[in-house]
Amino acid sequence: MLLFSSWSGGKDCMLALYRIQKSGTHEVKVLLNMCDADANVSRSHGIRPESITRQADALEIELLQPKTDRIGYEQNFKAAILNLKEQGITGGVFGDIYLWEHRQWIERVCNDCGVEAIFPLWDNPVQDLAVEIILSGFKTIVVSVNAKQLTENFIGRIYDQEFVDELMKIEGVDVCAELGEFHSFVFDGPNFKHPVVFQKGAVTFRDNHWFLEIN
Numbered sequence: 001m002l003l004f005s006s007w008s009g010g011k012d013c014m015l016a017l018y019r020i021q022k023s024g025t026h027e028v029k030v031l032l033n034m035c036d037a038d039a040n041v042s043r044s045h046g047i048r049p050e051s052i053t054r055q056a057d058a059l060e061i062e063l064l065q066p067k068t069d070r071i072g073y074e075q076n077f078k079a080a081i082l083n084l085k086e087q088g089i090t091g092g093v094f095g096d097i098y099l100w101e102h103r104q105w106i107e108r109v110c111n112d113c114g115v116e117a118i119f120p121l122w123d124n125p126v127q128d129l130a131v132e133i134i135l136s137g138f139k140t141i142v143v144s145v146n147a148k149q150l151t152e153n154f155i156g157r158i159y160d161q162e163f164v165d166e167l168m169k170i171e172g173v174d175v176c177a178e179l180g181e182f183h184s185f186v187f188d189g190p191n192f193k194h195p196v197v198f199q200k201g202a203v204t205f206r207d208n209h210w211f212l213e214i215n
Contacts, residue, residue, distance in 0.1 A: 003118065004084050005093040006106075007031035007063075009052050010184040011133050011140045011159060012095030012121060012176060017059075018136065018191050019120040020093055026118070029089055030062045032080055037067040046144055046211050047185055051198060055185075058192045074109060081113040091116035097178045098123060126176040130164045138189035142182050145210045149173055149181045155203055155210045159184055185214060 005017050005028050020026055033052050049065050056063035064084070068076035081092065092110055096103050096119055103119065110117040121129060133140070140159035145152065150173065157163050167175045174181060188195040201213030 001026045001091050001116070002089045003028045003091045003093050004030040004032045004064075004081070004089050005061075006095070007033040007052070008095075008183070009033070009047050009055055009186065010095075011138060011186055012097065012129075012178075013093075014095075014138060014140075014186045014189065015129065015133055015136070016093050016095040016120040018138075018189070020118070021191055026091065026093075028061060028093060029087075030064050030084055031056050031059070032084070032092070033063060033065045034073065034077060034080075035065045035067045037069045037072075046183070046209075047214065051185065051196070051214050054196045054198070055187070058188075058194050058196050060193055078109060078113055081110070081115060085113060085115055089115070091118055093118050093120065095121055097121050097126060097129065097176060099178060126174055126178065127164075127168075130175045133159065134161055134164070136190055138186050139195070140184045140186045141212075141214070143185045143212045143214060144183040146181050147205070147208050147210065149179075152203075152210050154182060156200060156212045 003026050005013060007013055017028055020028055035049050053063060064080060066076055066080045092115055094106055094117060107117050142154055142157045145155045164175050167173050187198060198214045201215050204211050
């Protein structure tokens with residue numbers, strides 16, 4: 001089956017992609033990264049589109065970056081999927097782990113478009129996923145932090161065992177950030193042809209989040 005990957009540039013969608021690639025049962029042809037219509041960043045993680053482009057180049061996978069606002073998100077997401085379906089793509093890969101309401105939304109949207117939704121990480125223990133991400137050799141930087149759950153010193157950190165160990169000491173925090181504690185950007189790994197070159201930029205605070213600009 002030919003698939004698209006719902007793409008944020010972060011560690012969970014990356015691991016979902018990697019598992020599909022290792023399985024050899026399907027082929028991911030396109031990364032689908034929804035971008036903000038009003039700002040030059042991705043909708044999910046606030047990453048500049050050109051950084052995602054460099055990531056896709058390193059993975060050697062085609063990238064699609066439609067623009068949308070919050071209100072039109074579902075309509076524009078469906079339009080992108082239907083466009084991919086016309087190209088022979090019949091399924092999508094998602095990095096969700098356990099948020100049932102979000103999975104239900106994804107399955108409804110995919111069903112409406114006549115494509116299959118695949119969840120390679122679903123219901124896996126988050127501690128096991130964290131270990132797999134690190135031991136597989138993925139290099140990941142934290143690009144946003146929710147101030148309601150974590151402090152500013154977590155921004156710009158590398159997602160390694162030391163980082164995960166710190167998270168495990170904080171009550172109510174998920175080491176895979178399924179609840180939005182932080183977002184990440186993967187810049188190297190076993191399925192990369194070369195590392196993604198980037199520079200750390202300014203740290204800003206808005207909407208109760210710290211954001212690290214990467215260029």
